[in-house]
Amino acid sequence: xxxxxxxxxxxxxxxxxxxxxxxxxxxxxxxxxxxxxxxxxxxxxxxxxxxxxxxxxxxxxxxxxxxxxxxxxxxxxxxxxxxxxxxxxxxxxxxxxxxxxxxxxxxxxxxxxxxxxxxxxxxxxxxxxxxxxxxxxxxxxxxxxxxxxxxxxxxxxxxxxxxxxxxxxxxxxxxxxxxxxxxxxxxxxxxxxxxxxxxxxx
Ligand code: MD3
Ligand code: FE
Numbered sequence: 001x002x003x004x005x006x007x008x009x010x011x012x013x014x015x016x017x018x019x020x021x022x023x024x025x026x027x028x029x030x031x032x033x034x035x036x037x038x039x040x041x042x043x044x045x046x047x048x049x050x051x052x053x054x055x056x057x058x059x060x061x062x063x064x065x066x067x068x069x070x071x072x073x074x075x076x077x078x079x080x081x082x083x084x085x086x087x088x089x090x091x092x093x094x095x096x097x098x099x100x101x102x103x104x105x106x107x108x109x110x111x112x113x114x115x116x117x118x119x120x121x122x123x124x125x126x127x128x129x130x131x132x133x134x135x136x137x138x139x140x141x142x143x144x145x146x147x148x149x150x151x152x153x154x155x156x157x158x159x160x161x162x163x164x165x166x167x168x169x170x171x172x173x174x175x176x177x178x179x180x181x182x183x184x185x186x187x188x189x190x191x192x193x194x195x196x197x198x199x200x201x202x
Pocket of ligand 2: 121122123177
């Protein structure tokens with residue numbers, strides 16, 4: 001099943017639910033090489049979701065701002081290779097949403113403990129904005145907010161549950177979006193966390 005949330009944005013409820021245990025194992029592999037860490041913003045704030053990455057580059061933020069880096073500044077080594085399962089599943093889900101031939105270069109993994117959130121933002125650090133962003137949600141539920149191309153445009157929300165996928169392309173690629181504060185809970189596979197994986201091309 002696929003539902004168009006906005007022009008070019010497709011919600012595929014439960015699309016990755018079957019693969020959840022294998023996805024968790026892949027996340028644990030990535031985190032064993034490049035651990036989850038809390039990043040700082042240019043202004044000195046802290047992002048409340050912990051992050052790590054796999055693939056050719058990883059996303060990083062510090063006093064110098066946001067960017068993709070070839071090496072992990074925590075380990076001073078390359079980021080872990082993207083597990084084949086992640087690459088294949090992201091490609092399959094993109095195809096189901098009408099974006100065939102998607103081969104992600106980077107997998108950014110966000111880990112939300114209860115109380116964590118992500119403020120309204122655009123994903124615009126990728127030079128190739130013709131490629132969609134594919135996102136997978138695992139574990140605790142979250143309310144996801146998305147708006148228009150301007151920060152003050154009205155927002156709509158959708159509840160993202162364990163096993164859901166969303167693909168953002170076309171006219172929605174630069175839409176403002178964010179995640180409301182994750183509420184306390186327990187999930188049999190992820191315990192007290194929500195994980196979100198986003199697959200990108202830069
Ligand atoms: C809409 N992550 O990592 S995933 C992010 O749940 C991010 O962790 C959220 O926003 C999370 O940047 C939301 C859904 C999502 C991802 C990328 C998008 C929505 C998007 C890119 C463009 C438009
Ligand atoms: Fe985003």
